[in-house]
Amino acid sequence: MQPIRNVAIVGAGLVGSGWAIVFARSGATVRVYDAEASIRASVLDRIRDSLADMREVGLVDDVDAIAGRITVADTLGDAVSDADYIQESVFERVDVKTAISLAIDAAMRPDAIVGSSSSGIPASAFTEGCVHRSRFLVSHPVNPPHLVPVVELVPAPWTDPAIVPFLRTEMARFGQVPVVVNREIAGFILNRLQGALLNEAWALFEEGYASAADIDATVAHGLGLRWSFMGPFETIDLNAPGGVADYAQRLGPLYHSVAQDRTEPKPWSEGLVGKVAAERREALPGESLADRRAWRDGRLMRLVAHKQAQKD
């Protein structure tokens, strides 16, 4: 397969416009399409705003050059017909994903690759009826993809096996950090790891061991620091004199007991969620959520700039 030069973005909300930046900043030509005319009309301005923010912290140099590689298409066919790679980021519901996949399928080059930004629905749930279904897979980013580099590549059972290693190389070339999920599983890797930690957090809160604020502080000022530059296996590998095997021998029994405490998981009940929501709304009123999201995005951008400035 030839390197990806022409990219189509289908669905140009926050995720899709972030993807447009990812591909354009590494030199690809990007055609963006969204079914909403208002989104098509505003997407280039939003992308320019993001690029200007990124330039301020040194994440990009030439905003005009990057933005100049991105154009908006008025029809899906116009966006995807010439694309080597199509990144689909529409609303996450099986019927919506199925409809857009069939529409892409009808307009794409037979040798193009289609990655879906789906964060939980596997590609097998919405690509079975596609003529070119062997060209489809999940390419799940973290939002926003132009700041958080990880992308989970999850093939459907019918995805051409050559696509995963090819896209892994290509995504790395575009500055992302691809990880391969060898076969489909609910939540893929990222959201399963998040879910496991969240489930324990909810249980500890429910049982009265700590406030949501203190559980949050345990991560934000403790556990999460190493995890922003090392994964959980490397963390424990470095945390015992003899490496991960030594660590497992010392602490495996403790962690097994943690799991044994949770063999009858309950759903996050309405009452429980209500208590955490009440604590959160006291700490941050609902009308301040948008401001806090802007704060988060600024912190994230400066953290990414900090990480890029590290020599290794």
Place this chain on the structure above:
Amino acid sequence: MQPIRNVAIVGAGLVGSGWAIVFARSGATVRVYDAEASIRASVLDRIRDSLADMREVGLVDDVDAIAGRITVADTLGDAVSDADYIQESVFERVDVKTAISLAIDAAMRPDAIVGSSSSGIPASAFTEGCVHRSRFLVSHPVNPPHLVPVVELVPAPWTDPAIVPFLRTEMARFGQVPVVVNREIAGFILNRLQGALLNEAWALFEEGYASAADIDATVAHGLGLRWSFMGPFETIDLNAPGGVADYAQRLGPLYHSVAQDRTEPKPWSEGLVGKVAAERREALPGESLADRRAWRDGRLMRLVAHKQAQKD
């Protein structure tokens, strides 16, 4: 209770010497004791080295002034007899913790407070026989405490209830981020959250969904970024238009299914640990562990400096 001015450090390995920096940099007078003469002889040099590293990234200004507040005591009694607060950081085994707690108990002021750096053993397991047992609790830091600020305060059933709020205020004054664990539980909050994520990571690896390296990358280049400045509840609170309650409604069922997949937890088996260890040792030979730990500590220090430079 009066603000803490005189601190004793009992056990002066990596954790204890880090604690000495924490208290001395905020102006406290610190007396350090370790049963090993070689550690007593070297601890001030190690502390000066750490302070010099911290000065390089702007975390402290005046190394001499801070180091000047730290002295070494030749006996336990000499270290603790005048202390307002005693931080114990000896080897984590019940018999060792019990013996040192009894020795501290015999030498301390009746109104002093004793915090143990125990990362998993609750204070009730090693302070029951102390005359002043109501003055003991766990003050569990992350290593190294002078860089990672979180400290878990975990009272034993007999800890004076006035101590926890007092020490919370004092630890915050010393620049730490105290969290309160309302009652004892194996692993406290931090290691339970870590364990929950690790257990899912081991299971995903064991079932062949991804390599240890890719699971690590999912955290280090994805999930872990936000968690280095926001906790898990705040993260999901900002990740749905209507906040945490909205998020729980959308994604609660997915996360419940993650938990339902793990209702028969197995210990980390020798065979499984061996496979991850083999992958790790291929990525990082055993003889390079020490170099990689130095890399980690440098990254951690620069991350902490980055975090401190953020305005909020």
